[in-house]
Amino acid sequence: MNFGDLIGGYLQNAMTPSGNDRIGNTMNDLQRTKFDIPFGGGTSAGSSGAGDLLSSLRDVVQGGLSGAASSPAKAGGIGAVLGSLLGGGGDSMRGALGGGALAMLASVAMKAFMNSGQGAPQSGANARPWTGGDAPLGLKVPESRDEEQALQKTAELVLKGMINAAKSDGQITRDEAEKIIGKMRGSGMDDDAQQWLLSEMQKPLDVNAFAAEIPNREVAAQVYAASLLAVEVDTVAERQYLDQLAQRTGLHPVVVQHIEKTMGAAA
Numbered sequence: 001m002n003f004g005d006l007i008g009g010y011l012q013n014a015m016t017p018s019g020n021d022r023i024g025n026t027m028n029d030l031q032r033t034k035f036d037i038p039f040g041g042g043t044s045a046g047s048s049g050a051g052d053l054l055s056s057l058r059d060v061v062q063g064g065l066s067g068a069a070s071s072p073a074k075a076g077g078i079g080a081v082l083g084s085l086l087g088g089g090g091d092s093m094r095g096a097l098g099g100g101a102l103a104m105l106a107s108v109a110m111k112a113f114m115n116s117g118q119g120a121p122q123s124g125a126n127a128r129p130w131t132g133g134d135a136p137l138g139l140k141v142p143e144s145r146d147e148e149q150a151l152q153k154t155a156e157l158v159l160k161g162m163i164n165a166a167k168s169d170g171q172i173t174r175d176e177a178e179k180i181i182g183k184m185r186g187s188g189m190d191d192d193a194q195q196w197l198l199s200e201m202q203k204p205l206d207v208n209a210f211a212a213e214i215p216n217r218e219v220a221a222q223v224y225a226a227s228l229l230a231v232e233v234d235t236v237a238e239r240q241y242l243d244q245l246a247q248r249t250g251l252h253p254v255v256v257q258h259i260e261k262t263m264g265a266a267a
Helices: 004-013 017-032 048-069 072-086 093-115 143-165 174-185 192-204 207-213 217-227 237-246 252-263
Strands: none
Touching: 004 048, 004 093, 004 174, 004 192, 017 217, 017 252, 093 143, 093 217, 093 252, 143 207, 143 217, 143 237, 174 192, 207 237, 207 252, 217 237, 217 252
């Protein structure tokens, strides 16, 4: 099961209107602030590589979610590049969207830690603010089987975060779940993926158990950002879910503020 593909399908069929706006806000912010995205292999954001990636992310994620259905060839072409960055799914539109979304979320999380200073090293000349190395896995080619598995696990947690956010102001009914899955089925989702989604949508919301699955603050920040794509944040229950997620995963309030500011979701 490729969770990058599932994220793409879920975003196409279950994202809120505010979620689409937040993707646009995020891409505009990353480009406007010329955020330094370090790449594996020593490519810095000052080079054309970073600008090309941001441009591709804008095309795939923002353009893809609002209109890629009318241009699947374009989404698929960019997806071939992002798929190699994110461990698969690059030859399909949903894979391109999922890959682009994961790279965007990694960028948002990394920027939040770097700008807030919460990920800054305590000591050591070679220590880096991002504990995963030069760049989060969503922005570089996995260099080992462990990294490939970690990337897929991050994608799984991101998708669970979006589903849990959608459940925060009331359980997703079976009819609602079937409606979402029915839309996704048309894009080639297999039976295993359908059963996984249905099971996750119908599970009772348990923020504590979910937080315990998240291995570190970097992944927690990506999950938090993804959750903002799944809800309007216009109810007390949705706000409480986000607050609990941040608290249970150890996200500093300043990091949360930076994430919400970048995505245009700040109160």
